[in-house]
Structures are given as C-alpha cells and as structure tokens.
Amino acid sequence: MTKLFIKNMVCNRCIMVVRNELEKLGISVRHVGLGEVLLEKELSPEEKVNLDKVLIPLGFEVIDDKKSRVIEKIKNIIIDLVHHHENDTKTKLSDVLSSKLHHDYSYLSNLFSEVEGTTIEKYFIAQKIEKVKELLVYDELSLSEIAFRLNYSSVAYLSNQFKKVTGLSPSHFKQIGKGRRKPLDEV
Structure with missing residues (x-):
C-alpha cells in the first residue's frame, strides 16, 4: 500500500x-x-x-514534499472541523492539530506561516466565516444558532469578526450575499 x-x-x-x-x-x-x-x-x-x-x-x-503535505493536512483538519463537525468539540485548535499531526503546535504554526504567508488562526477564522456565509445564505438558522454551532462565545463576537473579515455585517451580507461566497480551496 x-x-x-x-x-x-x-x-x-x-x-x-x-x-x-x-x-x-x-x-x-x-x-x-x-x-x-x-x-x-x-x-x-x-x-x-x-x-x-x-x-x-x-x-x-x-x-x-513533506512540508506541503503537513500544510495540506492542517488545512484539511481545519476544514473538516469547521464544515463537518460543527460544535462537536470545545477543544483548542492547537491541541487538535498537535494531537492529529503528532507535532508541537509551534512547529506547525511556524511552518504554516512560512509557507502560506498567514497564520493558522487567520486561516481557521476565514474558514469559519465562510461557514457563517453558507449558513446565512441557507437562511435556516438565526445568528444565535450559527454562533452556537460554530463555538462563538457570543453573537456580538461573531458579528464583529464577520464584519472585520468581510467588511459587512451578517445581516447586510444576508441581503446581498448569495454571490459572495468562496470555494473552500480559495479561502
């Protein structure tokens, strides 16, 4: 094999x-x-x-190459956590990555930043915001329910982070957002 x-x-x-x-x-x-x-x-x-x-x-x-494989594994773990295991865990991202990849988080973080030009945390936030956009477009959940699903401490924190990343409030995005989502591999 x-x-x-x-x-x-x-x-x-x-x-x-x-x-x-x-x-x-x-x-x-x-x-x-x-x-x-x-x-x-x-x-x-x-x-x-x-x-x-x-x-x-x-x-x-x-x-x-080994570095690229580790980066791809980090991305896939984050995508899986955000898009397929909503609210499954309150465990810290650093602990999840270290455990699954059998590397110290500081090594993973430095490698990711070096290769991708952004931090693991910013990538994680970008994925969460894409999930929020998806859920807003589906229009089946309230913002409170979305915040709970994605482990945000409050609706206000989610709203602030959303506006910081997108430049729009969640409610404004919901009005205009159908064409504003990105494919996951472009986040």
Whole structure:
C-alpha cells in the first residue's frame, strides 16, 4: 500500500471526483479521504504522469514534499472541523492539530506561516466565516444558532469578526450575499 497526498481535495465532491479519475486510470484504490488517497500499490512513473494529467486540469495536485503535505493536512483538519463537525468539540485548535499531526503546535504554526504567508488562526477564522456565509445564505438558522454551532462565545463576537473579515455585517451580507461566497480551496 502507498499513500498519496492531494492538494485542494477539500470536500466530499472532491473525493468523488478524484476517486472516479483514479478508477478511470485503472488505479486500485483502498480509501479516498480529504487530501489523501490510500492505494493498493505504488504508482509506476507512467501512472504518476497520467494521474497528474487528469488531476491538474481539475484543480488538484499530488503533493510530493513533506512540508506541503503537513500544510495540506492542517488545512484539511481545519476544514473538516469547521464544515463537518460543527460544535462537536470545545477543544483548542492547537491541541487538535498537535494531537492529529503528532507535532508541537509551534512547529506547525511556524511552518504554516512560512509557507502560506498567514497564520493558522487567520486561516481557521476565514474558514469559519465562510461557514457563517453558507449558513446565512441557507437562511435556516438565526445568528444565535450559527454562533452556537460554530463555538462563538457570543453573537456580538461573531458579528464583529464577520464584519472585520468581510467588511459587512451578517445581516447586510444576508441581503446581498448569495454571490459572495468562496470555494473552500480559495479561502
């Protein structure tokens, strides 16, 4: 078995697309998850080239270097926490990342900042704001319910952070926001 790490694979639809492309190429897949694929066997050089040819036009990329893999894992953990495990945990982000990646948080934080040009915290906030935008557009929850779901201490704190990031209040965004959301891989 061998593991591949794939950049920009951030949602269930991405997983489905990558799985389909691997199957079309006749590559045996054991598991496909956010940002990673577990294959039955090592890819031949020709299979690697063919895989790149189909993935790159779709916005995906196989990651070869260790630093990039760690960064992609950080992003995928944050995306999973924010978009798939709302209010599951009150655990600190630094503890979650350190535990899942088996690295000291300061190492992860410095690496992320060095490579991405922003902090893990700012990336986490950006993901949370995108989730708030999604929930506002769906118009099924009140701002209080959204704040609770995303572990904000108060509606006021959520509103202030939202305005700081977007330049708009949540209520103003809700009025004009249908076309203002970003794909997760562009956050």
